[in-house]
Amino acid sequence: MTGTPGKSTLSYFTWAFAFTAIGLALGGFLGWQTTGTFQGTATIFFICCVLAVLEISLSFDNAIVNANKLKSMTPEWQHRFLTWGIIIAVFGMRIVFPLLIVVIAAKIGPWQALVMAASQPAEYARIMNEAHLPIAAFGGTFLMMVGLTYFFDQEKDVHWVRWIEEQASRYSSIRGIEVAVVLTTVLAFSRLLDEAEQQMFVNSAIFGLLTFLLVEVIGGFLDHRQQALDAAAKGGFGAFLYLEVLDASFSFDGVIGAFALTQNLFVIAIGLGIGAMYVRSMTIMLVERGTLAQYRYLEHGAFYAILILSVIMYVQTLTHIPEVITGLGGAGLIGISLWSSIRWNRRNPDGVPDGMAAQNL
Numbered sequence: 001m002t003g004t005p006g007k008s009t010l011s012y013f014t015w016a017f018a019f020t021a022i023g024l025a026l027g028g029f030l031g032w033q034t035t036g037t038f039q040g041t042a043t044i045f046f047i048c049c050v051l052a053v054l055e056i057s058l059s060f061d062n063a064i065v066n067a068n069k070l071k072s073m074t075p076e077w078q079h080r081f082l083t084w085g086i087i088i089a090v091f092g093m094r095i096v097f098p099l100l101i102v103v104i105a106a107k108i109g110p111w112q113a114l115v116m117a118a119s120q121p122a123e124y125a126r127i128m129n130e131a132h133l134p135i136a137a138f139g140g141t142f143l144m145m146v147g148l149t150y151f152f153d154q155e156k157d158v159h160w161v162r163w164i165e166e167q168a169s170r171y172s173s174i175r176g177i178e179v180a181v182v183l184t185t186v187l188a189f190s191r192l193l194d195e196a197e198q199q200m201f202v203n204s205a206i207f208g209l210l211t212f213l214l215v216e217v218i219g220g221f222l223d224h225r226q227q228a229l230d231a232a233a234k235g236g237f238g239a240f241l242y243l244e245v246l247d248a249s250f251s252f253d254g255v256i257g258a259f260a261l262t263q264n265l266f267v268i269a270i271g272l273g274i275g276a277m278y279v280r281s282m283t284i285m286l287v288e289r290g291t292l293a294q295y296r297y298l299e300h301g302a303f304y305a306i307l308i309l310s311v312i313m314y315v316q317t318l319t320h321i322p323e324v325i326t327g328l329g330g331a332g333l334i335g336i337s338l339w340s341s342i343r344w345n346r347r348n349p350d351g352v353p354d355g356m357a358a359q360n361l
Helices: 010-035 038-070 075-106 110-119 121-130 132-151 162-173 177-190 195-229 237-258 265-289 298-315 323-347
Strands: none
Touching (some): 010 038, 010 265, 038 298, 038 323, 075 110, 110 121, 121 132, 132 162, 132 177, 132 195, 195 237, 298 323
């Protein structure tokens, strides 16, 4: 994917702006239909806006990680991720996923779950909240594996927080060290839960770990076959599958947290869907402008944010953590990494020779 000469920053968000206008109009219409008052309509309109901001703040690090993976994908698969992927992200994770949770938990059909969401929002929200523990264990484990795999890399020679990252790179030759760290963390957190919840937490975490490993195996196998058939096919379906599962893991926290603001599934879908469009637009901008190459520590900040989010998801099985803290924490780390990158660029205007490790601040 190559950048368009002279393309302004705002032009990357054209579709996001259009989706925002349509989404907020639908939110206003839904508010009037359900409340019949201007105050009720304004309230739902405001909730849609807050949910969009919440999604952007929680998923900004996702945009950076997506951009990093998209660099290695062919233009065809980049386009598929940015088109098919947004349909899966908005429709699949914001509507189908919450419905499936209720279908499984309440043992009812999809249509009955949809009717419950429309006519019994309080009961629907209760079932979703009760499913928070296994969702947090699954998503937290998957995200922790994503973050640790980035830092436990022998070939990684650019370090931001040197005393941590050099040690991780040094011990990355130990086979399965990421899995050992994750399982140790899972067992430690499970000890803090009630006996009735321990087994559910561990089982869900193991499924999250297996999902990560399975996606890695399938992705590697498919991409290897594509590469054998055509050298230009690197980063095809395997990378696409990885990004979709990663997107889903990032979405878990936002979807569950949204029920703290509203119990209306359709309002949640509108608000989070708007946010997802902006995340996709940021991903495109990062790839086309080569922002990750320009700011050498930006990617580090995103993966640190992922690790912190994974721990927060574990902690949320014990106590509630406001979503604003989660979002601001990740955004803060990315902001610090951006500031560090700008400082490094000013001190090293000509860069450094290939293979030389970056200086630590």
